[in-house]
Amino acid sequence: MAEIKLANITKRWGSFVGVQSFDLTIEDKEFLVLLGPSGCGKTTTMRMIAGLEDPTEGEIHIGDRVVNDLDPKDRDVAMVFQSYGLYPNMDVYENIRFPLKVRKVEGDHDAMVRRAAEMVELTEFLHRKPAALSGGQRQRVALARAIVRQPQVFLMDEPLSNLDAKLRVSTRAQLKNLSHELQVTTIYVTHDQIEAMTLADRVVVMEKGIVQQVGTPTEIYDNPANTFVASFIGSPAMNLMEGQIEGGVFRCDHVEIGGLDTAHSGPAILGFRAEDAAVAPDGAGQITAPIYSLELLGDAVMVTVRTGGALVAVKADKDYRANIGDPVSFSVPASICHLFDQGSGERLAR
């Protein structure tokens, strides 16, 4: 098992910057998730760790070795790809055995393959070709192939993206269990914040090649470092409203929230999560505006109003009923509010 250290990693193609000055130490046995939208540099970072891309600058350490100049096969990493990367001409057994065969690993290959297959519940499919497997089964073959030679590091590039929603949930649970069982340093790339929140020990949120925030899922959810992280994490995204702060009171169209713990004065962005606020039944909330839309979610009703140039949503009780255009009032206590600088989008100090 190994610690991974990324020291000032940068990747450029001509003038285009893929990853900018990425500094991070990933602890031994840690499950780290790189999270961000498409093109944010998360896959490039992983490919640099795997050795499939060379960093333009910086050093990559795996364990006590600098691996920049090592071939991928010498880095002792295993990788699971989004489109599985299986060998279509080989059956499941041969797919799982392939790394052992080409590396001429000593030992009982048959026992190793069967143990790996058992861990991902593939024993009964060992003699099928990948074409005869479902998407979930194929991804489990890719997982078994990764774990069969017990590498120091697992790299997983959006492994669940090609699966349907239901299968994704069950495979995610399987991954979590596998990670707990194997205790191997894992780097996992995804654009799905739910995967990140459920699987990660720590999450790295990236945008345009730059790390926006590193923290545990709870830290990132509860204390987003900037408006990008605030809007990217959570479903629905955090409500963000532009307005003015004067004397600890935030004001904008239809909104007046007082008692904010800040010395800031002037333009600012105020954010709060839909599930933290509530509909004020007596109409005495901090936001009062006509209803823009009502969405029945089953366990709740999402009530949305338009204010401060943005749509602001709050989760109401599942029995809440009203009509579009009816006035509604939201209770938004200062304790659930996050303040961000309107220019940079960075979190304002309290």
Added chain:
Amino acid sequence: MKTKTFIMFVGPSVFLMFLFIAAPLVSVFLQSFQVTQGVFEEVIETKCTPGFPAQICTEEASVRRVLDDDGNPVSQTSWVGLDTYRTVLDPDAVSAAFDEGGSGWSQLMTIDFYKALRFTLTFTLITLPLVIGTGLAIALAVNRCVESLKGPVIFVSLLPFIITPVIGALSIRWLFIGDGIMTALLENWTGQDIAMFAQGWTIELLMLFYRVWHVAPFAFVIFYAALQTVNQDTLESAIIDGASRWQRLKYVVIPHLMPLIIFVALIHLMDCYRVFEEIIGFSSQAHVISLQWLTFDYLTPDDSGNRAISRAAANSMLTMIGIVILLIPLLRRTYRDHKNSSH
């Protein structure tokens, strides 16, 4: 698609295929069991001297072609069964060659059909792996080539395929014949007199070289196109799994290309078994002949204007049977792959 639409769509194509492929094939098949000969009749003519002191008359028999009412020679076709095949294959001469007193292989090679079959098979089976190997090697090299060089390299690689076969063969012949540039260079290099066209095996070498040079670009184009569709994730998986360049070629690239390798092999076998241009281009008839050339030779009128059409037909049928036998393993593999992939 509705049955009627389907029939209207493929009907003209099926009709033309029948007219220009199936019908001639059936015709050749039937002709191989028939012999068509001119009808001759014996005419007895009485010729007499002028008659002094006594007229002497003699009767002379002569054979002449029967003509129809319009003055055209009359022909008659008769069913001869497998006689023509017996003539071409000459089983008596074959057994004589291997009987006691016969000289075996060398005697067998004096029979036109076996001489042609030997060269055709050698030519086909040697060029097949060379064409596939060379085509794949060029495709892999071009695929790894710097982007800016790819265009010119592809153009140069395709040139041999663009050149007309007979012209290409003649060019190679002129390079090596007599005191051609290449012969002069080789003589200069080895210090020996070299006559590339004085014996059969050197001519065969040149023919093999020419065919590989001419056809490898076709294999290259096919393989190069297929290389663009190799799954990059699979290739990168193999890199991470620890596969060397050779192992990636063996376990990822070649299996991906296999259907096209079989396609190229099928095309090449069919084309190569009908080798003809090289025989003409290299004027090799005195040393080596091919089955296709033998058919051509049967169809060439002899001094009295006769053509051995039934022998040409039988030889064509035997050539076709040879091609089918060579294709069977490849077709079986294609069928098996298709069957496996559909499950």
